[in-house]
Amino acid sequence: MQDSPDPGDRRDAVCVVGAGASGLTAVKNLLEMGFLVDCYERETSVGGAWNWRHDRSPVFASTHLITSRPLTEFPDFPMPDTWPDYPHHSQVLDYLERYAKHFRLGEQIWYGMEVVSAVPAADGFWDVTIQSTGGGSSRVQRYAAIVVANGHNWSPLKPEIPGEFRGQVMHAGAYKDPAKLRGRKVLVVGGGNTGCDIAVEAAQQASQVWHSTRRGYWYAPKYLLGRPADQVYSWSRRLPARLREWLHRRLLRLHTGDLTRFGVPAPDHRPSEAHPVVTSQLPYYLGHGKITAVPDVTRFDGAAVELADGSRIEPDLVITATGYTPRFDFLEPALLDSDEDGRPDLHLHAFARRHPTLAVIGLLQPDAGLFPLAHWQSVAVARWLRLRLTDPARATAIQQKESTRPLASWSRRRVVPTRRHWFEVDHVDYLRSLESLLRQMEPAK
Amino acid sequence: MSDLLRFTDWTRPVPPADREVVTLLPDDDEGHPPVLFVPGMGHGAWAFAEQWLGHTAGRGYPAHALTPRSGGDLRSQVHDVIQVAASLPRQTVLVGHGVGALVVARALGRYPARAAVLVSPVLDGWAALGAALRVNPAGAVPALFGGRLRLNARQLFSPEMPADRAQEYLARIDARPRRRDLIARTPPPRPVGRPPTLVVGSPDDRVVRRKALDRAAAEYGGAPLLFPGMGHYLMLEDGWTEPIDAILDWLGKQLS
Numbered sequence: 001m002q003d004s005p006d007p008g009d010r011r012d013a014v015c016v017v018g019a020g021a022s023g024l025t026a027v028k029n030l031l032e033m034g035f036l037v038d039c040y041e042r043e044t045s046v047g048g049a050w051n052w053r054h055d056r057s058p059v060f061a062s063t064h065l066i067t068s069r070p071l072t073e074f075p076d077f078p079m080p081d082t083w084p085d086y087p088h089h090s091q092v093l094d095y096l097e098r099y100a101k102h103f104r105l106g107e108q109i110w111y112g113m114e115v116v117s118a119v120p121a122a123d124g125f126w127d128v129t130i131q132s133t134g135g136g137s138s139r140v141q142r143y144a145a146i147v148v149a150n151g152h153n154w155s156p157l158k159p160e161i162p163g164e165f166r167g168q169v170m171h172a173g174a175y176k177d178p179a180k181l182r183g184r185k186v187l188v189v190g191g192g193n194t195g196c197d198i199a200v201e202a203a204q205q206a207s208q209v210w211h212s213t214r215r216g217y218w219y220a221p222k223y224l225l226g227r228p229a230d231q232v233y234s235w236s237r238r239l240p241a242r243l244r245e246w247l248h249r250r251l252l253r254l255h256t257g258d259l260t261r262f263g264v265p266a267p268d269h270r271p272s273e274a275h276p277v278v279t280s281q282l283p284y285y286l287g288h289g290k291i292t293a294v295p296d297v298t299r300f301d302g303a304a305v306e307l308a309d310g311s312r313i314e315p316d317l318v319i320t321a322t323g324y325t326p327r328f329d330f331l332e333p334a335l336l337d338s339d340e341d342g343r344p345d346l347h348l349h350a351f352a353r354r355h356p357t358l359a360v361i362g363l364l365q366p367d368a369g370l371f372p373l374a375h376w377q378s379v380a381v382a383r384w385l386r387l388r389l390t391d392p393a394r395a396t397a398i399q400q401k402e403s404t405r406p407l408a409s410w411s412r413r414r415v416v417p418t419r420r421h422w423f424e425v426d427h428v429d430y431l432r433s434l435e436s437l438l439r440q441m442e443p444a445k
Numbered sequence: 446m447s448d449l450l451r452f453t454d455w456t457r458p459v460p461p462a463d464r465e466v467v468t469l470l471p472d473d474d475e476g477h478p479p480v481l482f483v484p485g486m487g488h489g490a491w492a493f494a495e496q497w498l499g500h501t502a503g504r505g506y507p508a509h510a511l512t513p514r515s516g517g518d519l520r521s522q523v524h525d526v527i528q529v530a531a532s533l534p535r536q537t538v539l540v541g542h543g544v545g546a547l548v549v550a551r552a553l554g555r556y557p558a559r560a561a562v563l564v565s566p567v568l569d570g571w572a573a574l575g576a577a578l579r580v581n582p583a584g585a586v587p588a589l590f591g592g593r594l595r596l597n598a599r600q601l602f603s604p605e606m607p608a609d610r611a612q613e614y615l616a617r618i619d620a621r622p623r624r625r626d627l628i629a630r631t632p633p634p635r636p637v638g639r640p641p642t643l644v645v646g647s648p649d650d651r652v653v654r655r656k657a658l659d660r661a662a663a664e665y666g667g668a669p670l671l672f673p674g675m676g677h678y679l680m681l682e683d684g685w686t687e688p689i690d691a692i693l694d695w696l697g698k699q700l701s
Binding site: 032069070077078081082098101102103104231232237376428431432434435438 | 447448449450451452454455456458459460461524527528531532533534535536555556557637638639
């Protein structure tokens with residue numbers, strides 16, 4: 001029920017959707033730029049994906065970061081230097097809670113409130129409909145801009161496998177506790193980071209483990225030369241691209257080597273062409289016979305699962321680690337220029353092309369931590385919204401110039417053609433593009 | 446150097462170290478931001494613990510003073526300041542003295558402080574070295590070659606400072622400038638989050654000259670707040686209440 005015919009007017013304020021890592025940094029940077037902010041979070045506390053207390057969080061008991069601390073923390077709020085190289089997910093939540101408290105973000109966040117629709121009004125304003133998560137009454141508020149930070153790891157992408165299965169099938173998002181695996185025969189589907197982590201966990205708990213992957217991946221270790229591997233890769237950015245590529249292959253060969261004799265398919269792409277899969281332990285358990293690599297699943301048949309090579313296995317439990325899909329149910333797809341698969345087409349994966357007061361934060365799959373990228377995106381969005389108010393002519397000029405920037409300069413186009421790779425970015429190239437945008441918007445000194 | 450691409454921090458993070466932090470909390474939490482004092486070269490948290498820390502807590506601000514890691518370069522000192530600031534429950538006010546002000550000025554480029562105060566700031570190593578050579582050449586020359594910077598009471602304190610106290614403080618100050626940091630003339634970064642910034646000093650300071658104070662203040666868009674008759678160590682001189690009260694008054698105004 002709308003309680004008044006006139007939308008509640010928050011004309012100067014910006015609406016932020018979601019109080020996960022991306023939403024929090026958006027709120028912080030908008031406040032810093034002098035905006036009023038209302039942030040809506042459907043759960044009852046901050047943290048988004050890292051807030052393991054709610055059902056939609058994808059983390060499970062043993063989840064650790066796969067990028068190391070310096071490449072993961074917010075650039076202006078470091079994690080404690082006494083923390084391990086790869087903190088546990090509960091530490092990440094603790095970090096986000098402290099970030100929110102430190103910058104007093106809680107005062108701008110409305111918990112248990114969901115944005116159910118956002119409709120453009122005249123002059124770049126937005127009419128945003130907000131409803132309490134449990135249903136109930138809704139209200140409409142008018143905002144000067146809307147910043148979407150609703151995350152992309154909460155709506156499971158489930159594979160369509162024909163046939164009936166008598167055992168249990170669950171998506172990785174519902175997997176929380178290794179006790180589920182103990183003593184059972186488990187099939188893990190998916191060669192991404194989650195799939196590999198769960199396969200490893202199953203190897204430690206289950207009586208038998210199959211790991212099904214459709215294609216071969218480059219499995220990168222967590223450590224190289226005694227340093228977190230991402231720090232070594234970061235160091236190698238000084239080298240010319242071809243030498244770097246050669247070095248990566250060389251290091252991966254030396255460290256992980258050829259896994260095809262375990263039945264793992266050989267990678268059909270270069271190391272830089274897919275989202276990095278970081279797992280030190282998968283090859284270890286393959287070699288110990290604890291994990292059996294199997295091809296793609298084609299069909300369920302009663303107690304059995306049929307595989308692409310025609311063989312049949314009989315697991316008790318199938319865990320599909322097949323990823324998540326970004327969803328923007330409260331926005332008309334045209335606002336984000338989404339294609340028929342629901343993939344938005346945004347400048348720098350952040351700025352709506354036809355709506356200057358609509359931006360998305362954190363819709364990226366970087367080869368490093370996401371938080372720093374979300375931070376700089378937020379700085380750019382806040383500066384952009386400020387510039388629109390203070391110097392509209394310059395803002396328009398920048399928008400025109402930016403719109404001519406070739407896609408290849410900020411988006412990684414050379415990736416394997418799978419559904420999950422469309423918002424893959426190289427964090428260095430991406431930050432360079434953001435930096436050049438930030439420079440253009442620099443206040444005149 | 447790029448703000449966004451921080452290869453040095455990504456590939457060679459500053460290792461953790463023990464940091465001494467002296468803390469005095471006010472009796473009641475009035476919601477004021479914490480104040481973190483950063484000492485300069487050769488002295489530690491004790492220089493603030495003498496008077497300023499208690500006074501600041503007495504006026505309702507959670508007060509902390511940090512002794513930077515021993516032997517750390519400028520980068521790791523900046524790291525230490527930001528680590529401590531980020532560990533406090535609220536956005537922190539940074540107060541740096543002497544070379545500590547240089548550390549704070551660098552930290553401001555990385556951490557959005559609630560506000561910042563640069564007390565007798567040594568932002569320009571060359572100017573400070575020039576001043577030291579003029580006032581106490583025999584003590585300054587060894588520092589040019591990486592040795593210890595010997596200081597005398599006349600150089601650091603006002604004539605009003607009792608001789609025995611001056612000697613006691615002098616004995617505790619052990620300044621070993623790192624030549625690289627001293628002569629590096631990279632301008633301080635633009636502060637993130639636009640914190641209000643105040644420069645405080647004395648026109649009679651023999652370490653940081655009036656001109657250097659004016660330059661530092663201009664860098665942050667203001668004029669220095671001056672306390673004539675005092676030496677370099679505003680927090681150790683007999684008249685220590687005046688500058689800290691002025692700083693906290695200014696801070697109160699910025700926060701309201």
